[in-house]
Amino acid sequence: xxxxxxxxxxxxxxxxxxxxxxxxxxxxxxxxxxxxxxxxxxxxxxxxxxxxxxxxxxxxxxxxxxxxxxxxxxxxxxxxxxxxxxxxxxxxxxxxxxxxxxxxxxxxxxxxxxxxxxxxxxxxxxxxxxxxxxxxxxxxxxxxxxxxxxxxxxxxxxxxxxxxxxxxxxxxxxxxxxxxxxxxxxxxxxxxxxxxxxxxxxxxxxxxxxxx
Numbered sequence: 001x002x003x004x005x006x007x008x009x010x011x012x013x014x015x016x017x018x019x020x021x022x023x024x025x026x027x028x029x030x031x032x033x034x035x036x037x038x039x040x041x042x043x044x045x046x047x048x049x050x051x052x053x054x055x056x057x058x059x060x061x062x063x064x065x066x067x068x069x070x071x072x073x074x075x076x077x078x079x080x081x082x083x084x085x086x087x088x089x090x091x092x093x094x095x096x097x098x099x100x101x102x103x104x105x106x107x108x109x110x111x112x113x114x115x116x117x118x119x120x121x122x123x124x125x126x127x128x129x130x131x132x133x134x135x136x137x138x139x140x141x142x143x144x145x146x147x148x149x150x151x152x153x154x155x156x157x158x159x160x161x162x163x164x165x166x167x168x169x170x171x172x173x174x175x176x177x178x179x180x181x182x183x184x185x186x187x188x189x190x191x192x193x194x195x196x197x198x199x200x201x202x203x204x205x206x207x208x209x210x211x212x
Contacts, residue, residue: 007055033203081149
């Protein structure tokens, strides 16, 4: 489904080199590592947001960075779902209106079961500014899943959530992956969350090492 081959990247200093990673359908992968090790940068590269200095990223056996710009935009819009640490919600809109925008782009309907799994069905008509931080995070995740992506990339999806809310989020993500034949790659500092994934990798000493 998604494969990275020999990916390397640096800014003023080297972040990582010769990264190899393969994600299959119905598979969940966690990437852990110290702050500043390059986890979020690697996620950006895998999700089409940042071209690596060298190496290749294949989606459905095609190198995404060799696609025409229009094709890459289509992959990002239709096939990839990216969950950022920031929510990027439309604050002047209601929760439902934020989801409606996702349905217009994807032609999918709002999934009421998903809203219940995320425990936000009771706040759907409230304005974004009226929601708690945890509710906004769950709404942003619902918006991503509404467009039915084939691969989900999540940067610290439970980083600012309490234990109960984190459980709602992870249950929703894992349920989606298995019911929709999708894949999930998440970056986290939470080792307990990482253990729930099928595979765990650690970014350390410029390398990505599979540790479980």
